[in-house]
Amino acid sequence: MSVRDFALILAGGGGTRLWPASRRRRPKQLLTLGSDESLLVAAFRRAAGIFGVSNTLVVTAADQTQAVASALPSLPPDNLISEPLPRNTAAAVGLGVALVARRAGNDAVLAVMPSDAHIGDETRFAQIVRTALDQARTTIVTIGIKPTHPETGFGYLRVGPAVAPGVFEVAAFVEKPSLDKARQYLASGDHHWNSGMFFFTAGRLLAEARTHMPALGEALDAIVAAADPTATIAALYPGVPAISIDYGIMEKASGIRVVPGDFRWNDVGSWAALTAIRPVDADGNFIAGDAVVRDSHRSVVIGEPGAPFVGVVGVADLVVVATKDAILVVPRDKAQDVRAVVEALKDAKRSDLL
Amino acid sequence: MSVRDFALILAGGGGTRLWPASRRRRPKQLLTLGSDESLLVAAFRRAAGIFGVSNTLVVTAADQTQAVASALPSLPPDNLISEPLPRNTAAAVGLGVALVARRAGNDAVLAVMPSDAHIGDETRFAQIVRTALDQARTTIVTIGIKPTHPETGFGYLRVGPAVAPGVFEVAAFVEKPSLDKARQYLASGDHHWNSGMFFFTAGRLLAEARTHMPALGEALDAIVAAADPTATIAALYPGVPAISIDYGIMEKASGIRVVPGDFRWNDVGSWAALTAIRPVDADGNFIAGDAVVRDSHRSVVIGEPGAPFVGVVGVADLVVVATKDAILVVPRDKAQDVRAVVEALKDAKRSDLL
Numbered sequence: 001m002s003v004r005d006f007a008l009i010l011a012g013g014g015g016t017r018l019w020p021a022s023r024r025r026r027p028k029q030l031l032t033l034g035s036d037e038s039l040l041v042a043a044f045r046r047a048a049g050i051f052g053v054s055n056t057l058v059v060t061a062a063d064q065t066q067a068v069a070s071a072l073p074s075l076p077p078d079n080l081i082s083e084p085l086p087r088n089t090a091a092a093v094g095l096g097v098a099l100v101a102r103r104a105g106n107d108a109v110l111a112v113m114p115s116d117a118h119i120g121d122e123t124r125f126a127q128i129v130r131t132a133l134d135q136a137r138t139t140i141v142t143i144g145i146k147p148t149h150p151e152t153g154f155g156y157l158r159v160g161p162a163v164a165p166g167v168f169e170v171a172a173f174v175e176k177p178s179l180d181k182a183r184q185y186l187a188s189g190d191h192h193w194n195s196g197m198f199f200f201t202a203g204r205l206l207a208e209a210r211t212h213m214p215a216l217g218e219a220l221d222a223i224v225a226a227a228d229p230t231a232t233i234a235a236l237y238p239g240v241p242a243i244s245i246d247y248g249i250m251e252k253a254s255g256i257r258v259v260p261g262d263f264r265w266n267d268v269g270s271w272a273a274l275t276a277i278r279p280v281d282a283d284g285n286f287i288a289g290d291a292v293v294r295d296s297h298r299s300v301v302i303g304e305p306g307a308p309f310v311g312v313v314g315v316a317d318l319v320v321v322a323t324k325d326a327i328l329v330v331p332r333d334k335a336q337d338v339r340a341v342v343e344a345l346k347d348a349k350r351s352d353l354l
Numbered sequence: 355m356s357v358r359d360f361a362l363i364l365a366g367g368g369g370t371r372l373w374p375a376s377r378r379r380r381p382k383q384l385l386t387l388g389s390d391e392s393l394l395v396a397a398f399r400r401a402a403g404i405f406g407v408s409n410t411l412v413v414t415a416a417d418q419t420q421a422v423a424s425a426l427p428s429l430p431p432d433n434l435i436s437e438p439l440p441r442n443t444a445a446a447v448g449l450g451v452a453l454v455a456r457r458a459g460n461d462a463v464l465a466v467m468p469s470d471a472h473i474g475d476e477t478r479f480a481q482i483v484r485t486a487l488d489q490a491r492t493t494i495v496t497i498g499i500k501p502t503h504p505e506t507g508f509g510y511l512r513v514g515p516a517v518a519p520g521v522f523e524v525a526a527f528v529e530k531p532s533l534d535k536a537r538q539y540l541a542s543g544d545h546h547w548n549s550g551m552f553f554f555t556a557g558r559l560l561a562e563a564r565t566h567m568p569a570l571g572e573a574l575d576a577i578v579a580a581a582d583p584t585a586t587i588a589a590l591y592p593g594v595p596a597i598s599i600d601y602g603i604m605e606k607a608s609g610i611r612v613v614p615g616d617f618r619w620n621d622v623g624s625w626a627a628l629t630a631i632r633p634v635d636a637d638g639n640f641i642a643g644d645a646v647v648r649d650s651h652r653s654v655v656i657g658e659p660g661a662p663f664v665g666v667v668g669v670a671d672l673v674v675v676a677t678k679d680a681i682l683v684v685p686r687d688k689a690q691d692v693r694a695v696v697e698a699l700k701d702a703k704r705s706d707l708l
Contacts (some may be wrong), residue, residue: 019665020665040408040667041676046627104554170606235511265678271510292695292698292699294691294694294695294698295688295691295694298431307662308661308662308676308677308678308680308681309373309374309679309680309681309699309704309707310680310681310683310685310694311373311681311682311683311684311692311698311699312682312683312693312695313682313683313684313688313692313694314553314685314688314691315672315683315684315685315686318669318683320681320683322662322681323662324662325663326663326665327662327663327664327665327674327676327681328665328666328667329664329665329666329667329669329672329683330666330667330668330669330672331668332666334649334667337648337649337667337668338665338667340648340649340667341646341648341665341666342669344646344648345646346666347665353663
């Protein structure tokens, strides 16, 4: 990679789909999920392997900065970017871009990478990233994921004509679909999931921001030019619009290309996903931590560090997750319904468990 | 009741069917099982209500004596009998009988009551006990429970001709049956479950022991006559045979009568029993402790004091029990399979959890 290629890892997300492991102060990307490496640590390891540690940056929320720093001891302090407050992904990406532009100029290439997805084939991932980076010197590039099911929780990309080996035009960005639409997309073969990974030069992104989100573009230009960028960020960041980069910029930009990625990507959208990304036993169970599971099938049983011992007998397709202060039991096919428990805890003002 | 009528509560049992709440040092009778009163406390309360506190005795194992004393602060210390070591129910009952005989003579009547069953209708229970006590002045009396299902885990009583209103001869004691036999007993209508409750005079039981278990009878006579009964018990108890009172005495004695008991007796043989003995919600769930249960049916969810919060969504016919150091998840119809977890813990020498 060029010394002017940078990875920008987005690590500011929240979410409750992996409660009770995920909490306000311990979001999904900080979880190990029965492995010995968090999703964030894996994302950093993958990025640093391609871009080098000194060219890998992480942007995160103010209240997660300490946790991210602890999780990534080899991340240079200057490469940890803290948002003064949450302003969604267009602003978070813009902030990283402005700081890279200060450091390496407008021709620097950035690879924006979410921190909360699992990637099964890291060798293939590195190949795809290199293909995308080559394209990013001339336009904006994204990575598309071939759908495996009619997912309604993701945005999609409609893939257009090929422009180079393994590289296609993006015909359109498509918002999260209904189930019917998602089924059509799956059948069509020309719709890919939007992975949230984007590649572009700093100058291109700043130009797109000026065009499509002028308030953001102005703030970013000021940060690039600032004598004291920290003070400028603190002054201007609260005023930028809180819009996703997909909606605020990518859907409006032209000439975007997509590199289809076949590296076993999984967004770990619920506990049910773990049997797809972790090694399962002969009965299809994924078991981690201090647990005994007998006469059970296709289940996920996790005892996090500090949790009570977990004994499970005679179940099928069940999720059991124990932490030191909370336990979840839910069928795999209803794993998203964890939100019912989270809502009940919110109603009861049990902030200790959220 | 006569001042020479005594209750003798047996509280020395063990068992693992209610793990993780039940442990070696915290047997079933000491558990509250989602109520605010343990089975032992309820048994003591019922007995004391009939016999008076000063005429209610409890016999327990040496290593449970402290726990029983703590659970029953109003039990007079002289009424707490500690077995030097476990010798099964014939010896435990005999020990209580010998001490009652010392205190009140051979004509004293004893009501032997296990401490680990739940009784739903306590008013009816007291009526039945009074009927049994009246009979016990002249013979041995037991209480039979009309079967509700073909249970293979209990002994049965075959009921003979009536001898008084609500009182019948026992035609035979019947050992734990096969499932086929249990179904026949259920269909026959003349087989009742053996509740383990027995009523007799001290003199009668001592005489039966001399006849059918002479080694025990000799030891009991020595305890009755001893100048220092504590020393005599310590010297002789280890040598008495470890046999159940059913097998050692009751099956061999003659003239035994049975009072059928219809007071919603339940031996709480597993967690699945709780929906029968506790008030359930509109969906048939029994929920206790710090727990949220949503979209679930016919399930038992218990968070014991000190356990993590429990969140359950979308399950049916499931048992979830959490204590501060262990969690059990098992379908209701497999609740007996908790032993598979207990065996795994034994194999792993996890004595902290047993």
